[in-house]
Amino acid sequence: MRLEFNVLWVEDQQDQVIAQKERISTLLRKEGFRFQVQFANSVEQASSFLSDDVYGDHIDLVLMDYDLGTGKRGDEGLEIVRQEFPYKDIVFYSGQRTADLAQMVSDKHVQGVFVCHRPELPDTVHGVFENLVRKVLDIDHARGIVMGATSDIDNVIVGLLQKRFDDSHGEEQAALLSEIPKRLDQKKKAFGENLETILQAQHPNDLLSHHSVFTSDDRLRLLGKLLKITGKDTEKLKSFTDYRENVVPKRNDLAHVTVKVEGFSRKLIDRKGIEFTSEQMNALRLKLLEFQEKLSEL
Numbered sequence: 083m084r085l086e087f088n089v090l091w092v093e094d095q096q097d098q099v100i101a102q103k104e105r106i107s108t109l110l111r112k113e114g115f116r117f118q119v120q121f122a123n124s125v126e127q128a129s130s131f132l133s134d135d136v137y138g139d140h141i142d143l144v145l146m147d148y149d150l151g152t153g154k155r156g157d158e159g160l161e162i163v164r165q166e167f168p169y170k171d172i173v174f175y176s177g178q179r180t181a182d183l184a185q186m187v188s189d190k191h192v193q194g195v196f197v198c199h200r201p202e203l204p205d206t207v208h209g210v211f212e213n214l215v216r217k218v219l220d221i222d223h224a225r226g227i228v229m230g231a232t233s234d235i236d237n238v239i240v241g242l243l244q245k246r247f248d249d250s251h252g253e254e255q256a257a258l259l260s261e262i263p264k265r266l267d268q269k270k271k272a273f274g275e276n277l278e279t280i281l282q283a284q285h286p287n288d289l290l291s292h293h294s295v296f297t298s299d300d301r302l303r304l305l306g307k308l309l310k311i312t313g314k315d316t317e318k319l320k321s322f323t324d325y326r327e328n329v330v331p332k333r334n335d336l337a338h339v340t341v342k343v344e345g346f347s348r349k350l351i352d353r354k355g356i357e358f359t360s361e362q363m364n365a366l367r368l369k370l371l372e373f374q375e376k377l378s379e380l
Contacts, residue, residue: 114367125159
C-alpha cells in the first residue's frame with residue numbers, strides 16, 4: 083500500500099467535474115492519502131490505460147461517466163473494465179437524474195459497481211475508498227505504509243544530494259564536502275559518549291537508542307547544508323526541520339514497537355509503553371505527504 087490513491091476517471095467533459103475532483107481530493111487527504119487522477123476522454127482511451135501496465139497495475143478505482151459524447155457509453159465501458167479487471171471496483175455515475183444507472187448495471191450483469199449521480203460523487207468515492215483501505219489500514223499495515231514512505235523519502239534525498247551537488251560549482255562543492263568531516267566529528271564525539279553509556283549498560287534495553295554511522299538523518303542534514311551553501315530553495319529548510327523533529331522520531335519508534343495481542347485486536351506499543359493509535363498514524367501519513375511534496379518541488 084502507498085500514500086497515493088490512483089483513480090482512472092472516464093469523463094469527456096472534465097471541466098464539469100472540477101468541484102467533485104477537488105472535494106474528493108480534500109476528503110482523501112484528511113485520511114492521509116494523495117488523490118491522483120488519470121483522465122480518459124472515452125471508453126477506448128480508458129481501455130488503453132487499463133491494458134498498459136504503467137497505469138493498469140496501479141489503478142485503485144475506476145470512475146465511469148454514462149454519457150461520453152459520440153463514443154461508447156459508460157454502461158458499455160463497464161463491461162470492458164470488468165473484462166480487464168474482474169475484481170476492480172467501479173463508480174458509475176451520470177449528470178442526468180433521469181438515467182436509471184442501476185438498471186443499466188443490472189442489464190450488463192456487471193458486479194462490483196457503485197452508482198450515483200454527479201453531485202454525489204465525492205461521498206460515494208469516499209465511501210468506496212474507506213472500504214478499500216480499511217482492509218490494509220489495520221495497525222500493522224499502517225506501520226508498513228509509514229516505513230515504506232520514509233524509505234522512499236530517504237531514496238529521494240540521496241538522489242537530490244547527487245543532482246544538486248553535480249549542478250553546483252567547485253566552491254560550493256568544496257564547501258559541502260567540508261561539512262562531512264564536521265558531521266563525522268560530531269558523530270565521533272556522540273559515539274564516544276554513547277560508548278561510555280553502553281559500557282555502563284545494566285540491561286539490553288539500554289542499548290536500543292544507539293544507532294550506526296551516517297544515517298538517513300545525516301543525509302538529510304547534508305542536503306540542508308547544500309541548500310544553504312547554494313542559496314537555493316532555502317525556504318524549504320523549515321520543512322526539513324519539521325520532518326526531522328516530528329516525523330523521523332515517530333518513524334524510529336515504529337521500527338521498535340511491540341505488538342500486543344488482545345483477542346482479535348492488535349496494538350502497537352512503543353518503547354515508552356504508549357500505544358500508537360489510528361489517529362496518530364493518520365497524522366503521520368499527512369506529515370509524510372507534505373514532506374514528499376516539498377521534496378518533489380526540489
